[in-house]
Amino acid sequence: MKFSIPNILTLARLFLIPVIVVVFYLPYEWSAMAAAAVFWVAGFTDWLDGVIARKLQQSTKFGAFIDPVADKVMVAASLVLITDYYHTLWITIPAITMIAREIIISALREWMAEIGKRSNVAVSWVGKVKTVTQMFALWVLIWHHNDYMIWVGYASLYVATILTYWSMFQYLSAAKDDLLDSKHH
Numbered sequence: 001m002k003f004s005i006p007n008i009l010t011l012a013r014l015f016l017i018p019v020i021v022v023v024f025y026l027p028y029e030w031s032a033m034a035a036a037a038v039f040w041v042a043g044f045t046d047w048l049d050g051v052i053a054r055k056l057q058q059s060t061k062f063g064a065f066i067d068p069v070a071d072k073v074m075v076a077a078s079l080v081l082i083t084d085y086y087h088t089l090w091i092t093i094p095a096i097t098m099i100a101r102e103i104i105i106s107a108l109r110e111w112m113a114e115i116g117k118r119s120n121v122a123v124s125w126v127g128k129v130k131t132v133t134q135m136f137a138l139w140v141l142i143w144h145h146n147d148y149m150i151w152v153g154y155a156s157l158y159v160a161t162i163l164t165y166w167s168m169f170q171y172l173s174a175a176k177d178d179l180l181d182s183k184h185h
Contacts, residue, residue, distance in 0.1 A: 004053070004056075004058040004060060004063065005049075005052050005056070005058060006049035006050070006052050006053035006058050006059070006060075006063050006067075007049075007058075007060060007062055007063050007066065009045040009048055009049035009052070010045070010046075010049050010063060010066050010067050010070050011066070011070075012042075012045055013042045013045045013046060013049075013070045013071075013074060014066075014069075014070045014073065014074075016038055016039075016041065016042040016045075016074075017042070017070075017073055017074050017077050019038050020035050020038045020039050020042065020074075020077070020078065020081070020142070021035075021077060021081060023035040023038055024081055024085075024142060032142060032143055032144055032145075033143055033145065035142050035143075036139055036140075036142045036143035039074075039078065039138065039139050039142050040139055042074055043074075043135050043139070046067070046070070046071060046074075049063070049067065050067075068106075071131075072102050072106070075098065075102070075134060075135075075138065076099050076102065078138040078142065079095040079098055079099060079138070080095070081142065082095065082138065082141045082142060083095045085141075085144075086141070090154065091141075091154075091157070093161075094157050094158065094160070094161040094164075097161055097164055097165070098134065098160070098161065098164050101164045101165075101167075101168045104168060104172075105121070105167075105168060105171050108121055108171055108172070108175055109121050112175055112178065115178060117175075117178060120174050120175060120178075121171050121174055121175055124167060124170055124171075126163055126166050126167040126170055127167040127170075127171075129163055130160055130163035130164055130166075130167050133156055133159050133160040133163060134156075134157075134160035134163075134164075136156050137153050137154075137156035137157040137159075137160050138157075140152055140153035140156060141153035141154075141157065
């Protein structure tokens with residue numbers, strides 16, 4: 001398989017995930033800011049790989065598989081990171097909610113694909129807004145430069161949590177007839 005620029009960017013994002021974690025835990029004053037900067041670069045590669053894939057028509061099956069995997073692993077790792085750092089119920093509950101939603105929707109999409117109805121649970125605008133809000137919240141909470149920034153991070157995390165429930169409800173509603181069908185496919 002020949003690697004395209006978008007696939008290289010996605011693989012770079014996967015590589016940056018442990019870098020974010022290691023840099024975050026370094027015992028230096030600048031480590032949180034540096035980890036947030038690496039997180040931002042990783043998030044930027046997500047946007048950039050999509051733009052390049054569309055513009056240069058370099059979409060691949062591998063890219064369609066690995067891109068959402070990289071996104072979900074980066075978000076889950078970052079949620080675990082901030083859960084450990086803040087060590088509070090107010091971060092833990094949204095983090096568990098978001099990770100659970102990713103597992104549920106991934107399983108739903110896989111199952112819908114098996115029955116030939118994957119397009120019924122395609123990414124919605126709510127899901128996209130949730131992702132942007134979630135990424136912003138994670139970036140701010142990883143950086144945690146000052147109390148104001150932390151409160152902005154908390155607020156963004158809760159907006160993302162509300163959007164998490166909303167988008168999950170949309171996806172499950174779109175699949176409800178198939179999910180509640182008593183016949184085994």
